[in-house]
Amino acid sequence: xxxxxxxxxxxxxxxxxxxxxxxxxxxxxxxxxxxxxxxxxxxxxxxxxxxxxxxxxxxxxxxxxxxxxxxxxxxxxxxxxxxxxxxxxxxxxxxxxxxxxxxxxxxxxxxxxxxxxxxxxxxxxxxxxxxxxxxxxxxxxxxxxxxxxxxxxxxxxxxxxxxxxxxxxxxxxxxxxxxxxxxxxxxxxxxxxxxxxxxxxxxxxxxxxxxxxxxxxxxxxxxxxxxxxxxxxxxxxxxxxxxxxxxxxxxxxxxxxxxxxxxxxxxxxxxxxxxxxxxxxxxxxxxxxxxxxxxxxxxxxxxxxxxxxxxxxxxxx
Numbered sequence: 452x453x454x455x456x457x458x459x460x461x462x463x464x465x466x467x468x469x470x471x472x473x474x475x476x477x478x479x480x481x482x483x484x485x486x487x488x489x490x491x492x493x494x495x496x497x498x499x500x501x502x503x504x505x506x507x508x509x510x511x512x513x514x515x516x517x518x519x520x521x522x523x524x525x526x527x528x529x530x531x532x533x534x535x536x537x538x539x540x541x542x543x544x545x546x547x548x549x550x551x552x553x554x555x556x557x558x559x560x561x562x563x564x565x566x567x568x569x570x571x572x573x574x575x576x577x578x579x580x581x582x583x584x585x586x587x588x589x590x591x592x593x594x595x596x597x598x599x600x601x602x603x604x605x606x607x608x609x610x611x612x613x614x615x616x617x618x619x620x621x622x623x624x625x626x627x628x629x630x631x632x633x634x635x636x637x638x639x640x641x642x643x644x645x646x647x648x649x650x651x652x653x654x655x656x657x658x659x660x661x662x663x664x665x666x667x668x669x670x671x672x673x674x675x676x677x678x679x680x681x682x683x684x685x686x687x688x689x690x691x692x693x694x695x696x697x698x699x700x701x702x703x704x705x706x707x708x709x710x711x712x713x714x715x716x717x718x719x720x721x722x723x724x725x726x727x728x729x730x731x732x733x734x735x736x737x738x739x740x741x742x743x744x745x746x747x748x749x750x751x752x753x754x755x756x757x758x759x760x761x762x763x764x765x766x767x768x
Contacts (some may be wrong), residue, residue, distance in 0.1 A: 453500040453761055457481045459508035461717070469753040472605055474756060489514035501526060503753050513539040524548065526756040528749040533661065548760060550752020557742035559609040561741065562655055562685045565709035569681050569733050581651040594618035601625055601652030607657035611638055622651055648675040660662065660687035668692065673699035680705040685739045688713040697725050700732065709733040
């Protein structure tokens with residue numbers, strides 16, 4: 452029997468998954484809160500044989516890993532491992548197993564939910580009618596407007612096709628290979644970075660976060676946007692330079708934003724995130740991949756990894 456910790460399962464979803472029954476005979480404990488301090492995290496994980504990481508919600512650093520004498524397996528949803536000190540794991544005999552990445556469709560769907568809700572002021576109007584106020588704003592449509600995609604990858608390509616279905620001009624920016632694919636699929640590549648930010652009515656970010664992309668969207672970029680434009684970020688908060696979006700929104704370029712991701716997650720103290728206090732920003736709590744079908748696939752992959760590891764360990768014994 453293995454003792455398994457599931458970290459950062461905010462909704463206690465792990466035990467509701469169809470594959471969970473396959474862990475019968477193993478002891479599973481779900482933690483619904485987040486512990487970021489490395490020493491406090493090490494104390495939490497004492498006595499566990501395996502830990503399940505949901506996406507990149509918790510970082511496993513050397514300071515934590517070197518204090519875990521019993522931990523033998525890290526089961527990671529998806530394939531991203533930049534938040535795990537792999538060298539430290541290897542040095543302490545901890546195996547890291549990833550699972551197949553879930554589909555990008557849920558994030559694409561949320562991107563469009565945020566665009567539509569923001570452009571038509573749906574959250575504000577839904578609140579107003581509950582307060583006895585009728586039609587308090589005039590929304591904006593999408594047909595004929597320019598959708599800017601930064602960049603044209605798995606999610607960006609799906610967002611582009613939906614934009615095209617809405618009758619939008621789709622304008623793309625990113626690396627050369629990304630733009631080549633976009634043009635091959637019949638979409639337009641911006642002639643310059645400045646033109647991309649200046650021309651788009653809606654800009655949505657679809658880049659991975661790494662050393663090269665951290666802070667890639669700058670205050671200068673945002674100042675080029677129209678005062679009527681909307682910026683959407685369902686990728687990662689730090690893609691935008693620290694403080695740049697708040698400053699740009701206060702200056703009126705762009706006029707609105709819709710964000711699902713933040714520099715520091717989870718947000719348990721709203722006063723520490725200035726975007727939450729801005730009336731021209733629609734904020735959601737990193738819901739992009741939080742969809743039941745996607746969760747079923749992600750967690751089934753980690754359960755496969757745990758059972759495979761348990762079988763390997765038993766065979767070796």
